[in-house]
Amino acid sequence: MNADASLDARALLCPLPVLKARKALLQMEPGSVLELWATDPAAIVDVPHFCHEAGHSLISMHEKDGAQCYVICRGPDQPA
Numbered sequence: 001m002n003a004d005a006s007l008d009a010r011a012l013l014c015p016l017p018v019l020k021a022r023k024a025l026l027q028m029e030p031g032s033v034l035e036l037w038a039t040d041p042a043a044i045v046d047v048p049h050f051c052h053e054a055g056h057s058l059i060s061m062h063e064k065d066g067a068q069c070y071v072i073c074r075g076p077d078q079p080a
Helices: 016-026 043-054
Strands: 005-009 033-038 057-064 067-073
Touching (some): 005 016, 033 043
Antiparallel strands (some): 057 067
8 A cells, every 4th residue: 555645754763653643644544544653662552542542543563664654544534
């Protein structure tokens, strides 16, 4: 799957990878795909939890060169 945007959060510690992903996703259209790269060990728990709570879909996770890649599909806009 091709990502619409990529975010490099390597070397950032909790909660920064999730906060930066949240900011990036808010600027994207629903259904858009974000590729998030992180090296924070807590991201393995934090990113899936964030996606579930915020209504986004975690499409896949994999590791490459010591970093985790999370592919996230932006969920629908939430009512105000």
